[in-house]
Amino acid sequence: NQHLLCSAPFINFYFLLLSTNAMDALLNGFSLLFIFELDDYILPLFAGIDIEDKLVINAHDFIMVPPVDEDLSCKQIGPDVPQDVKLYVSIVTEQKVINIYSRESATKYNKTSFVFEGPQTSKFLKTCEDSLQCIQHFQDIHD
Numbered sequence: 001n002q003h004l005l006c007s008a009p010f011i012n013f014y015f016l017l018l019s020t021n022a023m024d025a026l027l028n029g030f031s032l033l034f035i036f037e038l039d040d041y042i043l044p045l046f047a048g049i050d051i052e053d054k055l056v057i058n059a060h061d062f063i064m065v066p067p068v069d070e071d072l073s074c075k076q077i078g079p080d081v082p083q084d085v086k087l088y089v090s091i092v093t094e095q096k097v098i099n100i101y102s103r104e105s106a107t108k109y110n111k112t113s114f115v116f117e118g119p120q121t122s123k124f125l126k127t128c129e130d131s132l133q134c135i136q137h138f139q140d141i142h143d
Contacts, residue, residue, distance in 0.1 A: 072120040078112035091129050096121050098128065 012032050019025035081087065081100050088101040088109075096116045101109045116124060 072118040075115045093125050
C-alpha cells in the first residue's frame with residue numbers, strides 16, 4: 001500500500017494529462033482520490049491489538065482503584081453458576097438485576113440472579129450491556 005501511495009501523485013498527473021477538458025481532469029482526480037482512500041474506509045476503526053490494549057488498561061484501572069463497599073454491592077439469588085455449560089444472560093436495568101440461565105436439561109434451566117445496589121449500579125449495568133456482545137447481537141436480531 002505504501003508503494004502505491006507514493007506513486008499516487010505520478011498516476012494522478014498522468015491521468016490529468018490524458019484528460020481532454022477541465023471537467024474530465026477534475027472527475028479523474030476525484031475518482032483516483034476515491035480509489036486510494038477506499039481502503040481506509042473498509043478497514044475497521046481499531047486493530048485487534050488496539051482493542052486488547054484498551055481492555056488491559058481498563059482491567060488495570062479496575063484492579064488498581066480500591067473498591068468502596070458503598071459504591072456497588074451485589075447479592076446472589078439462586079444456585080451457583082455451573083462451569084462448562086451453555087449460559088444465557090439477561091440484564092434488567094430497571095430492576096438492577098442480571099439473570100444468568102444455565103441449561104440443566106433440554107427442558108429445564110436454572111436461574112441465578114444477581115441484584116445490585118449502590119450509586120454505581122446504573123453505570124455498572126450500562127457497562128455490562130455494552131460489553132456483552134451476545135446481548136448486543138440478541139438485541140440487533142429482535143429490534
